[in-house]
Amino acid sequence: MRKIQLAVVPGDGVGKEVVPAAIDVLHTVAEVHGGFQFEFTEFPWNSDYYVEHGKMMPDDGINILSAYEGVFLGSIGNAKLVPDRVSTWDFIIKIRREFEQSINLRPAKYFKGLKSPLVNPRDFDLVVVRENSEGEYSQVGGRIYKGEDELAIQNAIFSRKGSERAMRFAFELARKRRNHVTSATKSNGIFHSMPFWDEVFDEVKKDYQDVDTAAYHIDALTAYFVTRPETLDVVVASNLFGDILSDLGGAILGSIGIAPAANINLNGKYPSMFEPVHGSAPDIYGKGIANPIGQIWTAKMMLDQFGFEDAGSLLLDSIGDVIESGFVTPDLGGKASTTEVAEEIARIFKEKAK
Numbered sequence: 001m002r003k004i005q006l007a008v009v010p011g012d013g014v015g016k017e018v019v020p021a022a023i024d025v026l027h028t029v030a031e032v033h034g035g036f037q038f039e040f041t042e043f044p045w046n047s048d049y050y051v052e053h054g055k056m057m058p059d060d061g062i063n064i065l066s067a068y069e070g071v072f073l074g075s076i077g078n079a080k081l082v083p084d085r086v087s088t089w090d091f092i093i094k095i096r097r098e099f100e101q102s103i104n105l106r107p108a109k110y111f112k113g114l115k116s117p118l119v120n121p122r123d124f125d126l127v128v129v130r131e132n133s134e135g136e137y138s139q140v141g142g143r144i145y146k147g148e149d150e151l152a153i154q155n156a157i158f159s160r161k162g163s164e165r166a167m168r169f170a171f172e173l174a175r176k177r178r179n180h181v182t183s184a185t186k187s188n189g190i191f192h193s194m195p196f197w198d199e200v201f202d203e204v205k206k207d208y209q210d211v212d213t214a215a216y217h218i219d220a221l222t223a224y225f226v227t228r229p230e231t232l233d234v235v236v237a238s239n240l241f242g243d244i245l246s247d248l249g250g251a252i253l254g255s256i257g258i259a260p261a262a263n264i265n266l267n268g269k270y271p272s273m274f275e276p277v278h279g280s281a282p283d284i285y286g287k288g289i290a291n292p293i294g295q296i297w298t299a300k301m302m303l304d305q306f307g308f309e310d311a312g313s314l315l316l317d318s319i320g321d322v323i324e325s326g327f328v329t330p331d332l333g334g335k336a337s338t339t340e341v342a343e344e345i346a347r348i349f350k351e352k353a354k
């Protein structure tokens with residue numbers, strides 16, 4: 001019996017609702033599988049913790065987390081208590097960078113029964129490979145002067161290593177999918193970094209002659225997500241573009257509440273972190289109606305990462321069945337609660353595994 005030690009941070013808002021729901025499903029998956037067990041250790045690090053301790057996590061928080069094989073995170077952010085910039089940088093981005101989670105993998109795929117705003121959403125099946133260590137997310141810059149002369153400078157960091165790493169990952173992934181990589185660029189308006197990104201892409205693609213490619217400016221690409229999603233398979237994007245495209249993917253499928261994500265450590269030195277695309281959703285928190293599917297699909301990505309792809313794919317099929325049955329939360333047009341949907345997914349998983 002393989003025991004997998006996981007650190008769990010429900011975080012803020014709906015994270016506290018969807019994480020326990022997904023953990024229940026994971027226990028069912030492990031029970032049915034019989035070959036592994038998850039042991040979860042929960043950490044109460046969030047915006048309330050910040051109010052009490054003046055920090056998002058203890059000083060040795062990274063060290064504590066490094067003892068686990070993975071981090072299962074809900075969402076972080078409560079702007080009433082902590083500025084979003086602080087909760088994001090001192091927690092999520094800190095972990096992503098300290099643990100060298102250089103890739104953020106964010107799939108989006110149509111399931112029968114989803115009420116997509118697209119006329120033909122059946123063709124929607126893509127993965128955003130978001131560069132997760134640099135790009136537009138930088139603390140390099142500053143602010144000077146006050147009043148009329150006040151100004152802010154925000155630098156973006158694009159390294160050959162970082163860009164190439166994300167692109168190679170995208171090409172390797174495409175070989176396991178439909179053999180196509182689209183690069184998100186903006187080399188018409190962004191003078192230095194995006195032409196550099198394009199050059200690196202053109203170099204990297206030479207090593208993957210078997211994979212078809214396209215490169216679109218981000219404005220056109222966002223439109224193509226809507227008008228011709230069937231042309232998209234793997235989309236490689238900088239940190240900010242990837243962030244935006246992944247919410248768009250979720251929204252096109254009916255709700256960002258279903259969108260999963262994995263922050264992947266590629267060198268094996270540190271744990272990866274699994275968290276849905278969505279945030280703490282303060283507008284619906286406390287009502288028990290948050291969609292747990294993003295967190296459960298994220299759990300599926302974690303199963304894949306640990307080598308339990310069979311269980312992962314059965315879990316995704318179970319999610320698909322629940323969506324098709326219409327037993328879903330209000331964001332997808334249903335009336336079910338967070339826990340009811342999770343329980344139904346677990347029930348269907350058990351049935352399918354028979």
Ligand SMILES: NC(=O)c1ccc[n+]([C@@H]2O[C@H](COP(=O)([O-])OP(=O)(O)OC[C@H]3O[C@@H](n4cnc5c(N)ncnc54)[C@H](O)[C@@H]3O)[C@@H](O)[C@H]2O)c1
Nearest residue numbers: 075076077078079084257278279280281283284290291331
């Ligand atoms: N990785 C993260 O933890 C993460 C990601 C995004 C935002 N945030 C933080 O979350 C807070 C709120 O940010 P926001 O409002 O921009 O984005 P958000 O993702 O929290 O919410 C955007 C919209 O999506 C809906 N939504 C989100 N998750 C849902 C779910 N599971 N089920 C149903 N509907 C869902 C919300 O109700 C809201 O209408 C901020 O503090 C922000 O910094 C954190």
Ligand SMILES: O=C(O)C[C@@H](O)C(=O)O
Nearest residue numbers: 088092243276277278279
């Ligand atoms: O910008 C971020 O990375 C925070 C959040 O929006 C996310 O997508 O994880």
Ligand SMILES: [K+]
Nearest residue numbers: 074075276278
């Ligand atoms: K999240």
Ligand SMILES: [Mn+2]
Nearest residue numbers: 243244247277
């Ligand atoms: Mn985001």
